[in-house]
Amino acid sequence: MKFKIEKLARFINFLLPFVVLLSFYFLPLTSPLTWFFIFLLVLNIYSLHIQKKHTLLSNFGILAYLRYFLEGIGPELRQYLYANDTEEKPFNRTERKDVYIKAKNEGKSSSFGSLLDFNQRKYALKHSFYPRDLISTFSLNFGEERTLKQSYHLSKPLLIGAMSYGALGKKAVRALARGAKKANLIMNTGEGGYPKYHLMESCDLIFQMGTGKFGVRKENGEFDPDKLKKLSEIEQIKMIEIKFSQGAKPGKGGLLPKEKITAEIAELRNIPLGKDLYSPPYHKECSSPLATVHFIKNIQEISQLPTGIKFCLGNEKELYDLFSIMKKEKIFPDYISLDGSEGGTGASPKTFMDDLGYDLKSSLKILSQILKDLEIENQLKVIASGKLINSGHQIMALALGAHAVSTARGFLLALGCIQALRCHTNNCPTGITTHKAHLMKGLNIEKKSERVKNYASNILKYNYELLAALGLKDFSEIKPKHIIFN
Numbered sequence: 001m002k003f004k005i006e007k008l009a010r011f012i013n014f015l016l017p018f019v020v021l022l023s024f025y026f027l028p029l030t031s032p033l034t035w036f037f038i039f040l041l042v043l044n045i046y047s048l049h050i051q052k053k054h055t056l057l058s059n060f061g062i063l064a065y066l067r068y069f070l071e072g073i074g075p076e077l078r079q080y081l082y083a084n085d086t087e088e089k090p091f092n093r094t095e096r097k098d099v100y101i102k103a104k105n106e107g108k109s110s111s112f113g114s115l116l117d118f119n120q121r122k123y124a125l126k127h128s129f130y131p132r133d134l135i136s137t138f139s140l141n142f143g144e145e146r147t148l149k150q151s152y153h154l155s156k157p158l159l160i161g162a163m164s165y166g167a168l169g170k171k172a173v174r175a176l177a178r179g180a181k182k183a184n185l186i187m188n189t190g191e192g193g194y195p196k197y198h199l200m201e202s203c204d205l206i207f208q209m210g211t212g213k214f215g216v217r218k219e220n221g222e223f224d225p226d227k228l229k230k231l232s233e234i235e236q237i238k239m240i241e242i243k244f245s246q247g248a249k250p251g252k253g254g255l256l257p258k259e260k261i262t263a264e265i266a267e268l269r270n271i272p273l274g275k276d277l278y279s280p281p282y283h284k285e286c287s288s289p290l291a292t293v294h295f296i297k298n299i300q301e302i303s304q305l306p307t308g309i310k311f312c313l314g315n316e317k318e319l320y321d322l323f324s325i326m327k328k329e330k331i332f333p334d335y336i337s338l339d340g341s342e343g344g345t346g347a348s349p350k351t352f353m354d355d356l357g358y359d360l361k362s363s364l365k366i367l368s369q370i371l372k373d374l375e376i377e378n379q380l381k382v383i384a385s386g387k388l389i390n391s392g393h394q395i396m397a398l399a400l401g402a403h404a405v406s407t408a409r410g411f412l413l414a415l416g417c418i419q420a421l422r423c424h425t426n427n428c429p430t431g432i433t434t435h436k437a438h439l440m441k442g443l444n445i446e447k448k449s450e451r452v453k454n455y456a457s458n459i460l461k462y463n464y465e466l467l468a469a470l471g472l473k474d475f476s477e478i479k480p481k482h483i484i485f486n
């Protein structure tokens with residue numbers, strides 16, 4: 001096959017000058033076809049003899065462009081035509097469609113049978129012989145362990161995961177925030193600094209402070225307690241989250257590619273324009289377990305709000321030591337946001353996405369065991385995330401020790417994300433992770449906020465129904481014994 005393509009390339013390269021000569025002879029000089037052949041000839045000479053960047057062009061000439069073209073449209077061809085419904089990653093078409101259906105409030109059932117390969121199914125839920133009637137209440141108080149005056153009451157076991165303005169465009173942020181308000185959910189601001197667009201829709205917010213301290217930093221990049229105090233006094237900001245790491249890039253700070261840094265984002269984050277933005281991989285204040293615990297306490301005291309920490313689990317011995325110090329010092333974060341290594345991101349090096357950290361289910365098992373061994377399970381809440389875009393997986397996370405779950409990409413799909421995998425390029429075709437006006441044009445904030453609301457209410461409806469199928473009446477009753485481990 002290779003040999004034939006080489007021959008074809010040689011034949012084209014040989015023929016092209018004659019085609020141009022023949023077109024001079026048979027066609028008028030004004031003919032577009034003549035100029036098209038001249039263009040091909042010039043391009044071929046440039047490819048073969050002048051440019052030195054691409055070996056394939058030097059060796060084969062213009063035929064190599066065909067390969068680049070096919071390579072370029074390969075992902076679309078596979079997604080639209082060749083990949084089967086349960087094949088794509090991170091979310092296959094069946095999973096995405098399930099979110100779209102929930103977001104559009106369409107179709108309540110499917111038929112004929114599951115599309116899952118049951119030989120590959122690792123987990124399932126144990127339904128009861130005696131299902132219960134549906135009870136749809138949920139209650140969780142963040143900060144109650146410290147008898148905090150401004151504790152936060154969560155009335156649904158679902159949160160909108162952390163995504164910054166920067167990773168997301170302003171319309172996507174507003175659609176999510178408006179949807180959160182309609183669905184009575186709390187939304188995490190992500191580490192993008194002052195949450196200007198989140199605040200416009202008056203939903204409840206968790207303000208996230210990443211290692212770059214955007215929104216709460218001084219000119220020199222250091223933490224500014226006064227800014228945090230001011231932010232904490234904003235009525236909508238209900239909790240603070242200190243981000244140590246996330247599943248898609250543990251051990252690495254946040255990354256915002258320069259293509260996505262507009263003048264407004266640079267101002268909101270207090271950062272320069274025209275350069276990729278790398279946050280430090282760690283909080284300067286947290287060089288040891290003791291220093292970390294005191295940093296958490298400091299943030300709790302400044303904000304007077306429930307304060308959690310977010311991380312992806314790596315070295316379990318370090319985590320055990322950290323919690324031992326917490327126990328000794330009697331200082332605990334009000335919650336842990338535990339992100340599995342399968343979590344998503346707006347931008348990260350591939351190896352950090354693929355090769356680091358525990359997946360969510362293993363993390364939950366390890367974390368629960370550490371909390372149990374140290375007898376501190378009642379000191380804090382756990383929020384889990386990592387591909388929890390459907391009810392079954394959300395219930396499994398609750399069974400493995402989470403008190404509530406959050407999803408980021410579930411809500412992006414509800415907004416209409418087609419998984420083009422271009423969040424880092426500023427060229428999101430659905431206008432979600434871009435700041436380009438022409439790409440955001442089609443994103444209707446009001447319409448998409450309805451989809452966010454529908455997705456949340458439908459997924460919660462099935463959460464309550466699964467709970468009843470398990471024969472339980474309260475989410476706190478779900479335990480690992482309700483899971484079938486295959």
Ligand SMILES: Cc1cc2nc3c(=O)[nH]c(=O)nc-3n(C[C@H](O)[C@H](O)[C@H](O)COP(=O)(O)O)c2cc1C
Pocket residue numbers: 161162163164167168189190191192208243245246247310339342343344345346385386387388389406407408409410423433
């Ligand atoms: C576009 C995008 C931006 C994100 N930005 C942040 C962020 O600012 N801070 C953070 O802690 N996590 C961020 N994440 C990770 C999510 O909050 C979440 O932890 C992860 O995607 C797992 O949830 P999921 O599998 O439901 O998406 C981002 C994820 C995506 C897809």
